[in-house]
Amino acid sequence: MLVDNVTLVVKAGDGGNGAATFARTSMKARGGPDGGNGGNGGDVLFQGSTNVNDLREFRYKKKIVGENGGHGTKHNGFGKNANHIVVHVPLGTRITDVTSGKVIEIETEDTPVVIARGGKGGFGNFKFKSATNQAPTNRELGGGGETKTITLELRLIAEVGLIGLPNAGKSSLLAELTHATPAIGAYPFTTLEPNIGMFGSHPIADIPGLIEGASRGIGLGTKFLKHIEKTKILVHMIDLAGDNPLQAYETVRHEFKEFNPTLLEKPEIIFLNKADAVDAKKAADVQKQFLATHKEVFVGSTHEIESIDAFKHLLTRFLSPAPVDVPRSAIFG
Ligand SMILES: Nc1nc2c(ncn2[C@@H]2O[C@H](COP(=O)(O)OP(=O)(O)OP(=O)(O)O)[C@@H](O)[C@H]2O)c(=O)[nH]1
Ligand SMILES: [Mg+2]
Missing domain, CATH: 2.70.210.12 (GTP1/OBG domain)
Incomplete structure (x- = not known):
């Protein structure tokens, strides 16, 4: 809440x-x-x-x-x-x-x-x-x-939760999808408290970055994860330009498991972000690695309008009550 x-x-x-x-x-x-x-x-x-x-x-x-x-x-x-x-x-x-x-x-x-x-x-x-x-x-x-x-x-119950390691671009995405104006910074833990914005009538929560050991209180800990326990959808932001994107994903998933394993079962979109900052081959390679997750994987950039538009469509389809049937892994960026 x-x-x-x-x-x-x-x-x-x-x-x-x-x-x-x-x-x-x-x-x-x-x-x-x-x-x-x-x-x-x-x-x-x-x-x-x-x-x-x-x-x-x-x-x-x-x-x-x-x-x-x-x-x-x-x-x-x-x-x-x-x-x-x-x-x-x-x-x-x-x-x-x-x-x-x-x-x-x-x-x-x-x-x-x-x-x-x-x-x-x-x-x-x-x-x-x-x-x-x-x-x-x-x-x-x-x-x-x-x-x-x-x-x-x-009091709003977030329908969409933006999660991921610090600096992945969660607040940048919130700012693009909603009228919210969160602080965005090129350093970890820019966000210290959850931000909220409305995507149409759907509240989206931008959760402060999680790091390894968060469930043991490292970094900002997991105290903000309670805000996403009732969400319908998670958007897991990953920095494509980071050292090991798949490991970044697994690190956050591990902390989820420790905090509340039911979070692992929520519908999830993996947003491989900062595609503009890496070459297309790297983006494609990382995308391939993520196929093993069997999740919806979106490759894009919060800095590119076409990418944001495509992501809005995807999110809208996930939020609609009809069964989700979207092509996997469209590349933008
Ligand atoms: N090149 C590039 N940079 C991006 C993109 N999205 C975000 N950034 C940059 O990445 C940095 C971190 O962005 P934030 O949106 O603050 O990241 P965050 O995940 O909210 O970070 P925390 O609040 O620390 O957890 C900022 O310098 C952004 O400008 C992108 O698509 N491309
Ligand atoms: Mg932030």
Whole structure:
């Protein structure tokens, strides 16, 4: 289970100000007060939706601002009440008010929840007219809309797990397949915590690199492997330019066996990566060695768009409920 989370500021709309005006025309030198009320500011509501699968849009949108109410005007003109804003989030999103600690879980599509309330519109001076005060000059300013800092948290079960030795290109692949922006580095253990991205509606987890002895706590250990216990598919990334690609594969498989042997039975695509960095003969030789695994073997490069497109097709077929029937070992790169 991985947690996608974001922090946001939500500000509801301010109420419009009441007006302080008098009905003075060429005909009427001393008309009464006629300042209208301000309109109410719009609320910001959150509602569950099955059309939204992740919190991606909030990675860029850090602030949600409601509409302000219109100001009151002369001739008893009332300011417009602002429309409320409804923000759609995936079902299962937990919203926490950072200040109060209050938590709301969005479980259904039915009920929008008000997260920040709009300010009330202020009264215009007409409203203050009384038997004793026929010409009030006072009016109210609109109330400020509430501002809340909230966190949104969504628990996702990864459907695809990217695994392999450090530096194989797992994060590079995640960045190509999804909108996620993981750190990518030419050194081992760039990734220290799992990253998650959405491939369409399928969460993909990029797991920190495993090394020999991980099951005994070497490197970052196997603590992140729990995130892929429920995946449907594993993508095992192998660096073709590495010393012994088949051994790299077996090293990781051995650590799986120690951690949880059922991981060995998951459908798996072996991605022989960095094909651009080796000559075609080397790629073909390594590919041949991998035939013994009886797994789907893909040769390609995360740096090449055709390769990524072909891999997307392959992954989509693996994710589709229909039986997988794909030609083995197409070479790209
Ligand atoms: N030439 C070449 N380099 C690649 C390719 N894919 C990734 N790289 C490079 O390999 C290095 C490691 O890539 P990452 O995506 O960070 O690898 P990782 O598997 O996530 O590594 P860890 O997080 O350390 O486990 C980076 O310098 C990438 O630019 C590829 O297809 N071709
Ligand atoms: Mg990484």
